[in-house]
Amino acid sequence: MSFENNPTETERRPDIKAEPQYSDFIPAEFVNNPIQYFETYGTNMKEGEVLKDENGTVREDPTAVKELPEWLNGRGEKLAVVAKKVNNEKGKIRKFGDPLYEYRIMKIVLDAGLPAAEPIATVHSEAESLIVMKKLSGIGGHERGMNELRARGFSEEDIMNIKTKAGAMMAELREKFEAEGIKRSWDLKDMIIDIDFAAKKVISLTPVDWEKTKIEE
Numbered sequence: 262m263s264f265e266n267n268p269t270e271t272e273r274r275p276d277i278k279a280e281p282q283y284s285d286f287i288p289a290e291f292v293n294n295p296i297q298y299f300e301t302y303g304t305n306m307k308e309g310e311v312l313k314d315e316n317g318t319v320r321e322d323p324t325a326v327k328e329l330p331e332w333l334n335g336r337g338e339k340l341a342v343v344a345k346k347v348n349n350e351k352g353k354i355r356k357f358g359d360p361l362y363e364y365r366i367m368k369i370v371l372d373a374g375l376p377a378a379e380p381i382a383t384v385h386s387e388a389e390s391l392i393v394m395k396k397l398s399g400i401g402g403h404e405r406g407m408n409e410l411r412a413r414g415f416s417e418e419d420i421m422n423i424k425t426k427a428g429a430m431m432a433e434l435r436e437k438f439e440a441e442g443i444k445r446s447w448d449l450k451d452m453i454i455d456i457d458f459a460a461k462k463v464i465s466l467t468p469v470d471w472e473k474t475k476i477e478e
Contacts, residue, residue: 262278262279262280262284274294275296275384276385276386277292277295277383277384278382278383279382280382283381285334285335286332286333286338286340286381295384295391296384298329299327299346303327303328304327304328306326306343308405324346325345325346326345327343328341328342328343328396329342329344329393340381340395341395342381342393342396343378343393343395343396344392344394345363345391345392345393346389346390347361347363347391347392348472360385360390361385361392362472363471363472363474364380364394366471366474367379367380367471368380369476370443375434375437375441376434376466376468377471378394378395378467379394379395380394381394381395398453398455399454399455399456399464400453400454400456401450401452401453402427402450402451402453402454403449403450407420407424415461419461423456423461424449426462426463427449427452427454430463430466431447431452434447434468435447442476442477442478443474443476443477444476444477445473445474452467452469453466453467453468453469455467
């Protein structure tokens with residue numbers, strides 16, 4: 262579903278398209294100014310500083326992925342939401358000139374029966390673009406995620422066991438993805454690990470960050 266903007270406005274607002282099953286969750290404040298909503302209410306999901314290469318191009322931006330406040334629909338149902346500001350200079354996004362490349366990849370992955378975050382909406386303008394998706398359950402496979410486990414009382418042996426199991430599951434996923442002609446980098450830091458915290462066991466693994474993914478014919 263698209264949210265139409267007033268054509269008499271002097272400055273064209275971003276084009277917002279939502280998946281039909283989620284259109285009634287989109288807050289009016291987000292529709293009115295999605296970029297401002299993202300910057301005002303979003304909470305950074307990564308730590309660190311913005312990193313640029315020798316040409317001044319942004320390569321790593323921890324402020325680009327934010328958790329947004331829960332969205333509610335008219336029936337009182339809740340939706341946990343994450344949004345990502347698109348870096349037009351990275352990976353296949355730059356190659357194909359498609360700011361919504363990652364969003365399209367996630368839909369292809371899900372259609373193939375493989376794990377990805379569920380797409381909710383896109384925001385696109387000449388200046389900036391966002392992709393909005395359901396928040397995945399679990400922790401990141403990076404060191405920040407491991408520190409979260411330590412804070413929950415996991416020992417170093419527990420964490421090593423989590424990493425070992427997640428690594429084995431990642432290898433299995435890689436085979437399944439490549440069997441479908443979907444190629445990407447595989448590193449635990451680019452995975453969300455869903456964990457049974459009480460049993461200290463890995464439930465599932467979901468890849469994130471799709472800007473370098475390649476789909477083969």
